[in-house]
Amino acid sequence: MGVKDVHTVDDTGNFEHPLYRTLLSVPGLTVATTALDHVLTWGMTNALWTFPMATSCCGIEFMATAASRVDIDRMGTIVRATPRQADVMVVAGTITVKMAPRVKKLWDQMPEPKWCIAMGSCAISGDFYRNLYSVVPGVDTFLPVDVYVPGCPPNPEALMHGFLRLQDKIRAGRRGEKVAPEPNPELLRITRPSIPRLVDSARTPELDAEQIRSADIATEVEPTPPLRCPGAVEREASAAGEREPLKGGDDLAAVLGELGLPAAAELGPPLVPVERHREVAERLRARGYRQYVSVISTHWIPGTDRKGKLPEAPEHYETTVILRTVGPGTRTATWAVRTPPGTPVPSLASLFAGADWQEREQWDLVGVVFSDHPDLRRLMMPENYAQHPLRRDLPADLPYAPWR
Numbered sequence: 001m002g003v004k005d006v007h008t009v010d011d012t013g014n015f016e017h018p019l020y021r022t023l024l025s026v027p028g029l030t031v032a033t034t035a036l037d038h039v040l041t042w043g044m045t046n047a048l049w050t051f052p053m054a055t056s057c058c059g060i061e062f063m064a065t066a067a068s069r070v071d072i073d074r075m076g077t078i079v080r081a082t083p084r085q086a087d088v089m090v091v092a093g094t095i096t097v098k099m100a101p102r103v104k105k106l107w108d109q110m111p112e113p114k115w116c117i118a119m120g121s122c123a124i125s126g127d128f129y130r131n132l133y134s135v136v137p138g139v140d141t142f143l144p145v146d147v148y149v150p151g152c153p154p155n156p157e158a159l160m161h162g163f164l165r166l167q168d169k170i171r172a173g174r175r176g177e178k179v180a181p182e183p184n185p186e187l188l189r190i191t192r193p194s195i196p197r198l199v200d201s202a203r204t205p206e207l208d209a210e211q212i213r214s215a216d217i218a219t220e221v222e223p224t225p226p227l228r229c230p231g232a233v234e235r236e237a238s239a240a241g242e243r244e245p246l247k248g249g250d251d252l253a254a255v256l257g258e259l260g261l262p263a264a265a266e267l268g269p270p271l272v273p274v275e276r277h278r279e280v281a282e283r284l285r286a287r288g289y290r291q292y293v294s295v296i297s298t299h300w301i302p303g304t305d306r307k308g309k310l311p312e313a314p315e316h317y318e319t320t321v322i323l324r325t326v327g328p329g330t331r332t333a334t335w336a337v338r339t340p341p342g343t344p345v346p347s348l349a350s351l352f353a354g355a356d357w358q359e360r361e362q363w364d365l366v367g368v369v370f371s372d373h374p375d376l377r378r379l380m381m382p383e384n385y386a387q388h389p390l391r392r393d394l395p396a397d398l399p400y401a402p403w404r
Contacts, residue, residue: 041174044113045167046076051086051110053103055093058120058153062092065156077163083109088166090159091143094122094129095136097403098382101218104142104211115146115170117162120153125191127152133389133398134381137193142211142403144198194397194404210402252333255283268306269320269334277337278346281321284333285351289323292352293332296320297362299391316340317368321348344371365390 050072054062065072066079080086083106095103107116118139121127129135139145146169149162172179196203253263256270259279265271272280297319300306305313320336337345347370348355359370360379367388370376378385382400389398 041171044174045170048075048077048088048115048163048166049080049086050077050088050090051081051083051106052079053089053091053093053095053106055091055095055099056120056122058092058123061153061156062090062119062159065159067156070156070160072160072163075163075167083107084111086110087113088115088117088163089143090117090119091123091139092119092153094126095139096134097136097400098134098380100136100142100403101211101215103139104215105218107143108212108215115166116143117147117149117159117166118145119149119159119162120151122152124148124150125193130193131397133387133394133396133400133404136403137195138197140197140199141193141195142198194399195402207402214402251284251287251289251331252280252335255280255287255333256335258283265336266307269336271338272335274337274339274343274345277321278348278351280335281323281348281351284323288325289331289333290352291324291326292348292354292358293322293324294320295322295355295358295362297366297368299366299393301392304392314340317345317366319345319362319368323352339368341367342369344369346371347373347376349373364388367391 052059052062064070077088083089087110089107089110091103107114116139118124122129122135123139124145126132126135126137130137136142147162147166149158151158154162169179192200195207250263252270256263256272259276261270261272261276263270297317300313300316300318302315303309303311303313305316306318316338317340318336318338320334323333325331339345345368347359349359349370350372356374357379359373360376362368363370363373363376364379364381365388377383381389385400387394387398389396
């Protein structure tokens with residue numbers, strides 16, 4: 001047989017390697033190769049080392065699957081903390097747009113052959129959070145999923161069944177059988193996510209390339225300089241720290257009275273002028289309020305405020321701060337600051353360590369700027385995210401290419 005007779009493409013439907021018949025004629029070789037293939041298949045299906053991508057409640061069920069009652073170790077499945085030693089990625093939980101490029105990067109670092117199990121409704125489709133600005137509508141929009149384990153969350157036995165089905169799929173693939181399921185067009189139409197799945201005909205090479213590029217620079221977009229606000233409120237050093245804590249009484253009302261501010265407000269905590277915000281916090285800290293409980297910012301569109309619809313109300317932010325004393329007889333103090341867009345709120349990070357990340361969260365999600373904050377940058381959303389998604393003039397299902 002000459003070189004010109006060697007087939008390289010199965011264009012007849014019955015492709016056969018030129019050496020195949022020769023190998024079959026060697027005595028005992030077929031028995032040896034068949035037995036060897038069985039051994040390799042057995043080893044591959046019973047040594048599925050798992051890389052856990054557990055992000056939410058499904059991760060607890062995954063941990064239970066590895067515990068003594070179900071014990072996936074009996075089928076050779078052990079959990080590895082590095083993608084370079086893993087065969088199967090189990091995505092157990094919600095994947096956000098900030099996590100998606102990291103997940104794909106880890107997937108790309110896993111050696112072939114590799115498989116993916118989507119565990120739980122959130123990994124499969126995004127479930128409750130499918131149409132939320134921060135959530136990827138199913139990991140099959142950027143990973144090739146081999147087995148879906150439905151449930152919210154699925155129990156350990158369900159995940160064990162998923163591993164057994166994955167073993168069946170691997171065995172079928174080793175036998176040369178087609179293991180890709182026949183697509184159900186109607187089901188795909190009903191459950192279509194905001195971006196095409198890997199198996200969708202509408203998927204474009206450009207989307208593949210963009211997801212790969214985003215995964216390659218997943219951490220390069222993180223280091224950004226903190227936002228410095230030029231409109232920082234000038235303040236004088238306060239001597240409040242030298243005062244003795246008062247016993248009992250309404251400390252916030254007392255402080256507001258000292259500053260000549262009203263101690264009551266309609267439908268909510270008292271409103272404090274932005275220029276007196278830090279002073280109120282300093283005086284309360286001197287009275288024993290040393291725990292920074294929370295800061296909550298709300299964006300009000302024109303014509304609305306805490307009273308409801310009010311045609312003359314301008315667009316504004318309302319930032320509420322809660323402080324608390326520590327120890328027996330604990331007390332809380334709550335007040336709010338109202339600012340128009342573009343007006344910063346003095347940061348309390350230098351007074352309370354807990355204010356650091358909480359103020360960053362409010363700037364990240366709502367858009368309130370805190371002047372004099374030591375490190376005001378993105379906390380929950382990607383660094384290159386262009387919006388503040390909890391503003392009331394934005395839709396809840398904001399897109400974020402190439403992940404949703």
